[in-house]
Amino acid sequence: MAGHLGWTCVGACAGAPSDAPSDTSTYASSDTSAHAPDASAQSSSGAALDAPTYYRDVAPLLASRCTECHRSGGIAPFALGTYDEAAPFAALVARTAVERTMPPFNLDNSGACNTYVGAPWLAESDIATLTAWAQAGAPAGEPTGETLESPSVWRLDRVDLTLEMPTPYAPTEPIVDDYRCFILEPGLAEDAFVTAFEVRLGRPDVVHHLTLYALDTAKDEQEAAALDAAQDGPGYTCFGDTLVPSRWLVGSGPSDKGGDLPAGTGLRIGAGRKAVLQMHYNWQNGAAPDRTAVDLKLEPMVEREAFIGQIADKELELPPGLPAVSESEALLMDGDYTLWGVWPHMHNLGEALRVTASRPGSESCLAQVNRYQFHWQRFAFYDRPVRVFGGDTLRITCTYDTTSRDTTTQWGFGTDDEMCIGFFYITPGGETDRADGPLAAGVSRSPGAPGSAPSSQRPRFER
Numbered sequence: 001m002a003g004h005l006g007w008t009c010v011g012a013c014a015g016a017p018s019d020a021p022s023d024t025s026t027y028a029s030s031d032t033s034a035h036a037p038d039a040s041a042q043s044s045s046g047a048a049l050d051a052p053t054y055y056r057d058v059a060p061l062l063a064s065r066c067t068e069c070h071r072s073g074g075i076a077p078f079a080l081g082t083y084d085e086a087a088p089f090a091a092l093v094a095r096t097a098v099e100r101t102m103p104p105f106n107l108d109n110s111g112a113c114n115t116y117v118g119a120p121w122l123a124e125s126d127i128a129t130l131t132a133w134a135q136a137g138a139p140a141g142e143p144t145g146e147t148l149e150s151p152s153v154w155r156l157d158r159v160d161l162t163l164e165m166p167t168p169y170a171p172t173e174p175i176v177d178d179y180r181c182f183i184l185e186p187g188l189a190e191d192a193f194v195t196a197f198e199v200r201l202g203r204p205d206v207v208h209h210l211t212l213y214a215l216d217t218a219k220d221e222q223e224a225a226a227l228d229a230a231q232d233g234p235g236y237t238c239f240g241d242t243l244v245p246s247r248w249l250v251g252s253g254p255s256d257k258g259g260d261l262p263a264g265t266g267l268r269i270g271a272g273r274k275a276v277l278q279m280h281y282n283w284q285n286g287a288a289p290d291r292t293a294v295d296l297k298l299e300p301m302v303e304r305e306a307f308i309g310q311i312a313d314k315e316l317e318l319p320p321g322l323p324a325v326s327e328s329e330a331l332l333m334d335g336d337y338t339l340w341g342v343w344p345h346m347h348n349l350g351e352a353l354r355v356t357a358s359r360p361g362s363e364s365c366l367a368q369v370n371r372y373q374f375h376w377q378r379f380a381f382y383d384r385p386v387r388v389f390g391g392d393t394l395r396i397t398c399t400y401d402t403t404s405r406d407t408t409t410q411w412g413f414g415t416d417d418e419m420c421i422g423f424f425y426i427t428p429g430g431e432t433d434r435a436d437g438p439l440a441a442g443v444s445r446s447p448g449a450p451g452s453a454p455s456s457q458r459p460r461f462e463r
C-alpha cells in the first residue's frame with residue numbers, strides 16, 4: 001500500500017530467491033592433481049612429526065563436518081571419507097576452510113554479527129588443524145581403528161500434513177532452469193500453523209530448490225488455476241515467483257532439507273485455502289520425472305504468527321568491470337518487530353551483503369555475508385532473536401564483482417540480472433516487551449500477537 005513504510009510482503013509481489021541457476025562446477029578426478037600435496041615432501045620433512053595427521057586429527061573433523069555431503073552418493077562432487085580420498089584435496093580443503101566457503105554457509109557466524117542455530121561454522125582451531133595438515137604434506141599417521149560416523153540427519157518428528165505434487169513432472173528439456181508451479185490442496189478444516197517442515201525430493205539430482213507459498217484468497221486461487229489451465233502438462237511455468245499474489249511459507253535449497261521454525265512461532269495456512277509449490281529444476285543431470293513432497297508439522301495455534309518480510313534494493317545500476325560495486329537502500333520501520341532469522345539473497349555477481357538497524361545512539365547488525373555463494377542460500381535462524389523498533393532505519397548494502405560484465409547490470413529476475421534482498425522471518429513485536437538491544441531467545445514473549453488474530457488486526461504489508 002502506497003506510502004506505508006515497513007516490511008513488504010514476500011511472494012509473487014517480491015523476488016523470492018528462486019531465480020537463478022545452479023552451480024556448474026565439476027570435479028573431474030584429473031583436476032585434483034593441481035591441488036595435491038607433494039607426497040615426497042611428506043616423508044622427508046621433519047616438520048611433519050608434530051603436524052596433525054589424517055587418522056588422529058583430520059578424519060574425525062571431516063566426519064563430523066564434511067562427509068554428510070562429501071561421500072559417495074552425497075551431494076558434493078567428491079568424497080572425503082578415506083585417507084586416499086581426502087589427501088589429494090588437502091590444499092583445497094585448507095583453502096576452503098580458511099576462506100570459510102566450506103562447510104557452506106553464507107552468513108558470518110563469528111559473533112561479530114549474530115550467531116545462528118546449528119551453523120556449520122568451523123572453529124579457528126579446526127581451520128588451523130586443516131591448514132597445518134595440508135602444509136605438512138597431508139600425513140596419514142597411524143590408523144586409530146575408530147569408526148567415524150557423520151552426525152545424524154535431522155528428521156521431522158511428526159507429520160501432520162503432506163503436500164505432494166499431484167503427478168510426476170519431467171523438466172522441459174531446452175530450459176536449463178525450469179521453474180514450475182504446482183497447485184496443491186492442503187484441505188484444512190481450520191486455520192493451522194506450520195512449525196516445522198521436511199522436504200522429500202523425488203529426484204534430488206534434478207531439483208535445484210523449491211519454495212512453498214500459501215494462497216490467501218479465492219481470487220488468488222482462481223488466477224493460479226487459470227495459469228495452470230492455460231498450459232499443457234501438470235502445473236504452470238513460473239519463473240522467479242508464483243505470478244499470483246501469494247505468501248511465502250517455506251523454502252529449501254541444496255544444503256537444507258527442512259527444519260524446525262523458531263519455537264512459539266509458525267506460518268499460517270488458511271482453512272480450505274490452496275498452496276503453490278514452486279519447483280526449480282535444473283536438468284544438468286538429466287530430465288528425469290520428479291514428484292516432490294513437503295511434510296509439514298502443524299499446530300492449531302502458535303504464540304506468534306510469523307511472516308516473511310524483506311528489505312531490498314531494487315534500484316540496482318551496476319557498472320561493468322569493477323571488482324567491488326556497492327549499492328545500498330534504507331527502510332524506515334513502521335513498528336516494532338522481532339526478527340528470528342534471515343536469508344540473504346543476491347545472484348551470481350554478489351560478493352558481500354550487510355543489513356543493519358540503526359536508531360539514535362546505536363546500531364545493530366542484522367546480517368553479515370563476507371563471501372556470498374549463490375548456491376548456498378537458505379534461511380538461518382538467530383541463536384538470539386533481534387528486535388527492531390518503530391523509527392529504526394534498516395539499511396541493506398550489497399557488494400558485487402562486475403569484472404565479468406561489459407554492460408550495466410540491473411535488478412531483475414533473470415540469471416544475469418541482480419538482486420539485493422534480506423528476507424527476514426518476522427513476528428510483530430508488542431509494545432509490552434520493548435527492550436533495548438537483542439532479545440534473549442524465549443524471554444518476554446509478547447502475548448500481543450496470538451496466532452488466531454483475525455487478519456484485519458495483523459500488520460499490513462505492501463503487496
Ligand code: HEC
Nearest residue numbers: 023025065066069075076077092093096102103104255375
Ligand atoms: C552441505 C553439503 C556440504 C558440506 C557439509 C561440505 N561440503 Fe564441500 N562441497 C559441497 C558441494 C556441493 C561442493 C561443490 C561446489 C559447490 O556446490 O559449492 C563442495 C565443494 C568443496 C570443495 C571444492 C571447492 C572449490 O573451491 O573447488 C572443497 C575443497 C570442499 N567442498 C571441502 C569441504 C570440507 C573440508 C568440508 C567440511 C569442513 C565440506 N566441504 C563440507 C558440499 C558440502
